[in-house]
Amino acid sequence: MKSIFPILTVVAAIFALWYVFAVVLNAPWAYSKAERAEVELSFSEMVADTMAQEKPRLPAPHQVGAEIWKTTVEKKITSKRSLIYHGWITLQATALGFAFGIGLGILLAVSIVHFRVMDMSVMPWIIASQTVPILAIAPMIVVVLAALQVDDIVAKGVISMYLSFFPVVVGMVKGLRSPDTMLLDQMKTYSASSSQTFWKLRLPASAPYLFASLKVGAAASLIGAVVAELSLSQNGGLGARLLAGSYYGQTIQIWSALLAAATLAALMVFVLGAIEKVTLKRMGMAQ
Amino acid sequence: MSETVIQAKNLDLTYQTNDGPIHALKGVDLDINKGDFVSFIGPSGCGKTTFLRAIADLEQPTGGKLTVNGVSPEEARKARAYGYVFQAAGLYPWRTIGGNIRLPLEIMGYPKSEMAERVAKVLELVHLDGFEKKFPWQLSGGMQQRASIARALAFDADILLMDEPFGALDEIVRDHLNEQLLELWARTNKTIGFVTHSIPEAVYLSTKIVVMSPRPGRITDVIESTLPRERPLDIRDTPEFLEIAHRVREGLREGHAYDD
Numbered sequence: 001m002k003s004i005f006p007i008l009t010v011v012a013a014i015f016a017l018w019y020v021f022a023v024v025l026n027a028p029w030a031y032s033k034a035e036r037a038e039v040e041l042s043f044s045e046m047v048a049d050t051m052a053q054e055k056p057r058l059p060a061p062h063q064v065g066a067e068i069w070k071t072t073v074e075k076k077i078t079s080k081r082s083l084i085y086h087g088w089i090t091l092q093a094t095a096l097g098f099a100f101g102i103g104l105g106i107l108l109a110v111s112i113v114h115f116r117v118m119d120m121s122v123m124p125w126i127i128a129s130q131t132v133p134i135l136a137i138a139p140m141i142v143v144v145l146a147a148l149q150v151d152d153i154v155a156k157g158v159i160s161m162y163l164s165f166f167p168v169v170v171g172m173v174k175g176l177r178s179p180d181t182m183l184l185d186q187m188k189t190y191s192a193s194s195s196q197t198f199w200k201l202r203l204p205a206s207a208p209y210l211f212a213s214l215k216v217g218a219a220a221s222l223i224g225a226v227v228a229e230l231s232l233s234q235n236g237g238l239g240a241r242l243l244a245g246s247y248y249g250q251t252i253q254i255w256s257a258l259l260a261a262a263t264l265a266a267l268m269v270f271v272l273g274a275i276e277k278v279t280l281k282r283m284g285m286a287q
Numbered sequence: 288m289s290e291t292v293i294q295a296k297n298l299d300l301t302y303q304t305n306d307g308p309i310h311a312l313k314g315v316d317l318d319i320n321k322g323d324f325v326s327f328i329g330p331s332g333c334g335k336t337t338f339l340r341a342i343a344d345l346e347q348p349t350g351g352k353l354t355v356n357g358v359s360p361e362e363a364r365k366a367r368a369y370g371y372v373f374q375a376a377g378l379y380p381w382r383t384i385g386g387n388i389r390l391p392l393e394i395m396g397y398p399k400s401e402m403a404e405r406v407a408k409v410l411e412l413v414h415l416d417g418f419e420k421k422f423p424w425q426l427s428g429g430m431q432q433r434a435s436i437a438r439a440l441a442f443d444a445d446i447l448l449m450d451e452p453f454g455a456l457d458e459i460v461r462d463h464l465n466e467q468l469l470e471l472w473a474r475t476n477k478t479i480g481f482v483t484h485s486i487p488e489a490v491y492l493s494t495k496i497v498v499m500s501p502r503p504g505r506i507t508d509v510i511e512s513t514l515p516r517e518r519p520l521d522i523r524d525t526p527e528f529l530e531i532a533h534r535v536r537e538g539l540r541e542g543h544a545y546d547d
């Protein structure tokens with residue numbers, strides 16, 4: 001509970017700053033409206049206007065809050081205007097992509113640790129893959145997959161996997177290599193096979209590393225799904241909401257979709273953190 | 288005569304490093320008989336660990352001949368001829384004490400029914416009964432070290448190799464563990480190779496004390512203990528004990544003088 005006060009302070013500061021920026025950024029529009037209507041704006045009238053514009057440059061927090069309320073609580077979740085509906089679509093693609101990413105990441109990590117050749121030959125490519133801007137290649141991947149008649153959710157999952165496997169590889173390689181020489185020598189004195197060393201030593205030792213990279217990977221896979229939805233916007237999803245919002249200048253909608261995505265990411269990281277705690281505790285690695 | 292378990296003949300072991308070769312062992316000759324308790328003592332860097340690791344097939348000799356149970360160290364290792372206790376306890380944090388002791392048994396494919404029995408037996412041997420379900424972090428350093436000894440005893444290896452197992456422990460705990468180790472040795476009749484820096488510890492425990500000196504690592508003296516096998520702690524005050532300790536100290540000093 002002690003940690004709640006610093007967190008609240010930071011949140012309050014962010015909101016205060018947000019309001020200040022909303023006023024500053026939206027003021028020109030408020031003045032130009034007043035000019036056309038040929039009325040004088042007092043300062044307080046101007047401030048009031050900056051927080052109630054229909055298409056503000058930066059919507060005020062309460063506007064976004066109201067929009068989120070309207071599109072979650074007040075809409076049926078089957079409605080195409082419901083954020084929950086779109087969030088669910090994004091979450092499914094994220095989960096699929098994350099699962100792919102974890103699978104691919106672990107597979108690559110295991111082979112990198114076991115085969116020196118893999119370490120030398122594949123690792124540079126893995127790193128190079130992450131330097132390619134995903135926004136640029138996502139549409140191409142989507143087109144190619146569409147030509148191969150792949151389901152749209154799988155196509156989104158592939159982009160999501162592309163971003164999420166990387167932290168898993170890096171974390172798992174580090175984790176699988178974390179047992180020191182002494183522990184490995186000890187395995188040798190038991191004349192253990194390399195698969196026994198893997199299952200009994202390397203894999204359990206990598207658990208804390210895996211969880212750390214899963215948290216990074218979860219956020220990355222959400223970004224991947226949202227980016228993919230920009231190219232596959234006909235199927236909905238938070239990315240589609242972002243795109244539609246920017247088409248029509250609906251900044252409030254953009255911001256509420258952004259906040260929804262952030263909430264989703266936070267939720268996933270929180271769930272992973274809970275699983276981590278329980279797992280490590282049951283493994284005896286957290287005291 | 289009793290049979291020779293470990294035999295080194297003119298053994299060399301040179302490490303190739305970036306700063307040139309390091310002669311960790313040079314011309315080492317040694318016979319260890321079945322049931323011996325052999326201590327290796329000598330200044331830091333004289334090759335004690337290297338020798339133990341060579342016996343365990345964790346290092347490859349670069350010259351001479353080394354046999355364990357009459358075969359090469361590699362064959363002996365594959366036949367699981369020895370248990371090795373490292374300087375650090377090296378318990379797996381995600382396994383309970385019982386689980387840690389079960390580890391080698393699982394790897395060696397002992398039947399499940401037998402495991403529980405063996406775990407209970409070795410825990411009793413190191414006086415850790417009742418700690419089977421505890422995790423390593425719930426035990427003191429000395430208890431962890433005992434658990435790691437128990438783990439090396441759990442399977443049927445006639446040889447026990449120990450590299451400064453009590454190095455990090457205080458004097459009192461050390462005395463206690465030394466007593467227990469002797470008792471254990473008497474009960475199991477294993478051949479023990481034991482590395483230490485402590486003269487009293489070496490004299491108290493051993494039937495044979497190997498004094499080594501560095502650069503290049505070699506054996507300067509092998510002392511057969513005249514002490515009886517039955518050794519209460521206060522044997523350390525007897526003249527006989529002090530005489531052996533004196534000879535060990537002389538041997539160590541000679542090795543050092545060689546340095547200058």
Ligand SMILES: Nc1ncnc2c1ncn2[C@@H]1O[C@H](COP(=O)(O)OP(=O)(O)OP(=O)(O)O)[C@@H](O)[C@H]1O
Pocket residue numbers: 302303304309310311329330331332333334335336337338504
């Ligand atoms: N893996 C290695 N590579 C290179 N040199 C090594 C290696 N292991 C040990 N040495 C060197 O070999 C020599 C003997 O080392 P060793 O560890 O056997 O000594 P020790 O008698 O066990 O010393 P201590 O009492 O400090 O444990 C030292 O000079 C050391 O620097």
Ligand SMILES: [Mg+2]
Pocket residue numbers: 335336337450
């Ligand atoms: Mg050593």
